[in-house]
Amino acid sequence: MSEEGWQQIADEAVDGANFVLKAMIVTGSSGMSFNMIRGVNSARCVLSSGGSNFWNLLASLWYAAKHFEYEEEVEKLVAEYYPYECTCTEEINELHKKLGAKAKA
Numbered sequence: 001m002s003e004e005g006w007q008q009i010a011d012e013a014v015d016g017a018n019f020v021l022k023a024m025i026v027t028g029s030s031g032m033s034f035n036m037i038r039g040v041n042s043a044r045c046v047l048s049s050g051g052s053n054f055w056n057l058l059a060s061l062w063y064a065a066k067h068f069e070y071e072e073e074v075e076k077l078v079a080e081y082y083p084y085e086c087t088c089t090e091e092i093n094e095l096h097k098k099l100g101a102k103a104k105a
Contacts, residue, residue, distance in 0.1 A: 001062055001075065006055035009082065012089050014051035018044060019092045 021044040025037060032040070065074040 001071070001078075003055070003059065006058040006062070009058060009078075009085065010055035011052065012085050014047060014054070016085070016088045016092055017047050017051070019095075021047065 021040055025040055025044075062071065062074055065071050
């Protein structure tokens with residue numbers, strides 16, 4: 001429950017969603033119209049720019065819960081759901097490797 005932790009959670013969620021949107025463009029673009037491709041790409045841009053600041057919302061929820069003495073409930077929810085995000089991140093990294101991405105990339 002720190003600024004770095006909230007940023008990490010938000011960044012991992014954004015990375016996962018971006019991977020899905022990129023995969024949609026790469027695999028499904030042959031059946032999409034030009035405007036549909038532009039729409040998916042626009043969603044990716046919105047997610048990248050706005051999503052990286054999502055941690056601010058997480059922080060404000062934490063401080064509101066702390067003010068009303070519900071921080072233990074928030075910690076319980078984060079502890080319950082964060083492992084799913086970690087697993088998703090690991091799976092995305094494995095897919096990158098299978099698709100030929102280098103470690104530096």
